[in-house]
Amino acid sequence: MKRRVPLAMVFIVSLFMVIQYFVPLDSLAWMYQYLLDWTIIIGVFALLLGIWSLWHVSYGKIKQRAENWQYSIVTLAGLFIMIISGFIPGWGNLNNYVYEHLFYYVLVPIQATMFSLLAFFISSAAFRAFRARSILASLLLFAGLVIMLRFVPMGPVSTVVADLAGWILRVPNMAAKRAIIIGIGLGAMATAFKIMFGIERSYLGRD
Amino acid sequence: MNAGKLLSYIILAIVVIAFVVSIALKGFLVTVGAFLTLFIFSFLYKDNPYYKFAEHLFVGASAAYWMSMGFWKTMVPNLFGKLYPPMVAWAVPALKNNPAQPLMLIPLVLGILLLMRLSSKAGWISRWALAFIVGTTAGLNLVRYLRSDFIQQINNTVFSLYVTNASGFDLGATISNVIIFGGVICGLIYFFFSKEHKGAFGAGARTGIIVLMITFGASFGYTVMARISLLVGRMQFLFGDWLGMIR
Numbered sequence: 001m002k003r004r005v006p007l008a009m010v011f012i013v014s015l016f017m018v019i020q021y022f023v024p025l026d027s028l029a030w031m032y033q034y035l036l037d038w039t040i041i042i043g044v045f046a047l048l049l050g051i052w053s054l055w056h057v058s059y060g061k062i063k064q065r066a067e068n069w070q071y072s073i074v075t076l077a078g079l080f081i082m083i084i085s086g087f088i089p090g091w092g093n094l095n096n097y098v099y100e101h102l103f104y105y106v107l108v109p110i111q112a113t114m115f116s117l118l119a120f121f122i123s124s125a126a127f128r129a130f131r132a133r134s135i136l137a138s139l140l141l142f143a144g145l146v147i148m149l150r151f152v153p154m155g156p157v158s159t160v161v162a163d164l165a166g167w168i169l170r171v172p173n174m175a176a177k178r179a180i181i182i183g184i185g186l187g188a189m190a191t192a193f194k195i196m197f198g199i200e201r202s203y204l205g206r207d
Numbered sequence: 208m209n210a211g212k213l214l215s216y217i218i219l220a221i222v223v224i225a226f227v228v229s230i231a232l233k234g235f236l237v238t239v240g241a242f243l244t245l246f247i248f249s250f251l252y253k254d255n256p257y258y259k260f261a262e263h264l265f266v267g268a269s270a271a272y273w274m275s276m277g278f279w280k281t282m283v284p285n286l287f288g289k290l291y292p293p294m295v296a297w298a299v300p301a302l303k304n305n306p307a308q309p310l311m312l313i314p315l316v317l318g319i320l321l322l323m324r325l326s327s328k329a330g331w332i333s334r335w336a337l338a339f340i341v342g343t344t345a346g347l348n349l350v351r352y353l354r355s356d357f358i359q360q361i362n363n364t365v366f367s368l369y370v371t372n373a374s375g376f377d378l379g380a381t382i383s384n385v386i387i388f389g390g391v392i393c394g395l396i397y398f399f400f401s402k403e404h405k406g407a408f409g410a411g412a413r414t415g416i417i418v419l420m421i422t423f424g425a426s427f428g429y430t431v432m433a434r435i436s437l438l439v440g441r442m443q444f445l446f447g448d449w450l451g452m453i454r
Contacts, residue, residue: 002331006338013339017346038314039343041286042336044277045318052325054270071263078267086275099275105240107272109444110265113247116441119434120251126427136416140424147428168425171383175390176422178360179415182391183398185356192349195341203341204334 007198014196054079078106143168215256222257233449241449244441286311364391390418 013035020028058072058079085098132138150165152158194200222242229238246261279298288295288302289311296303317336324333368388370380396408397415404412447453 002334006334009335009338010342010345013342014346014349017343018349021350034310035343036347037285037311038317039340040281041311041314042318042321042340044281045321045336046340047274047277048322049324051270051274054267058267068259071259074260074263075267078264079271080267082268082271083274086271087278101236102268103272105236106243106268107265109240109244109441110247110261111269112437113244113441114265116434116438117247117250119431119438122427122431122434126431136420139417139420140427143421143424144428144431145424147425148431151432167383168421171386172390172418172421173425175387176394176415176418178364178387178391179394179398179418180422181356182360182395185352185360188348188352188356192345192352195345196349203337 003201003204006204007201011196011198014192051079051083143173229449233451237449241445244445248441286315290315360391364388386418389414394418 016028017032017035020032055076058075060066061069061072062076082099082102085096085102088096126144130137130141130144132141146161146165146168150162152161154161191200195203226238226242229241233241243261243264246257249255250258283295284299284302288299288305289308291307292302292305317339321333321336323329364387366384366388368381368384370377370384372380393411393415395415396411397404397419399412402408443453
């Protein structure tokens with residue numbers, strides 16, 4: 001019951017997902033749509049587990065006065081304010097004032113700024129790593145520079161740089177990307193087969 | 208009180224005063240957004256309490272944000288709205304007259320089984336729900352990757368290496384096609400580690416590296432531009448929406 005049932009479930013469900021693609025019957029398409037909906041719904045239950053875990057870890061830190069426990073109060077405050085604003089009965093759905101403004105004035109600034117921080121770190125990394133020490137490094141440097149300069153207004157040179165950037169993206173870039181994607185595809189298919197036939201079973205955990 | 212602590216109190220006082228003044232001048236919401244932006248930027252100096260504050264706030268708020276989204280966008284229309292439509296008619300009136308679908312009890316039961324993970328004795332039963340998700344995802348990915356990442360990519364690579372147009376032979380397009388075809392083959396050779404990269408095979412692998420380096424450079428350039436545009440957005444917010452220096 002602990003291991004065989006889940007392994008059998010994985011095999012049956014994954015086999016069905018494969019079969020429905022190759023056998024275009026209405027009944028299979030109908031079941032396929034149900035399975036997709038069910039997976040998404042169960043995924044939301046998994047989110048609940050995540051919320052519980054966050055609460056458990058943060059509350060534990062506060063209770064034990066662990067290092068930096070004060071910040072856990074901030075985490076829980078953010079969690080509860082957002083949950084209350086999103087769930088209060090009567091506010092109906094996500095189009096309520098508090099929820100929307102928390103999103104636009106708390107989440108968006110933090111997230112966008114965190115990602116924009118990478119502009120500084122990537123520049124600093126480039127300063128150290130982008131040296132034309134070999135032909136391969138020079139190619140990397142050249143391609144990076146052309147792509148970065150393609151939107152920079154430089155008079156008559158702009159057209160040449162934009163054309164070159166377009167060619168790099170359409171030809172050598174696409175060639176390597178395709179090789180990488182084919183490799184990813186093969187790896188993903190192999191992993192899916194391993195899961196399907198119970199060779200890969202780390203999702204079951206121990207015991 | 209040592210100098211470091213005194214300095215941190217002075218900085219805190221300045222932040223609080225600036226926050227209050229900003230609220231009075233610009234309003235609460237813009238001030239909150241601006242200060243959270245500055246808190247995150249403060250990491251460029253070093254890890255500090257202001258950055259940690261914003262970071263922890265983000266963790267809590269974003270977890271709740273996704274939970275609320277999941278509830279209103281998935282649970283309400285797809286689970287409750289299909290199990291018993293009148294229950295959610297107040298939130299999604301369009302579902303009011305839909306027929307009930309008893310089959311939707313299955314994901315509800317599986318979802319509850321997933322929550323059993325919190326129990327130390329019956330935690331193992333959550334594997335059933337997990338197995339369902341893993342199974343559907345594995346089956347779905349198998350077909351999806353086979354179709355889009357494998358067959359489709361090969362299909363797009365197998366084309367004519369001798370290109371003509373209305374005026375005859377097209378040298379530029381022919382060279383491009385040869386580079387794409389050769390680049391894909393050499394890239395794949397580079398990633399094939401079951402055979403030693405020697406002789407003709409090694410030459411192919413070395414050519415593969417050249418194409419890969421160009422791609423990495425292009426990806427790097429793309430990433431930099433994307434991050435810079437985000438940075439520009441934050442600067443516009445700070446100097447435009449908040450300080451009013453950009454009109």
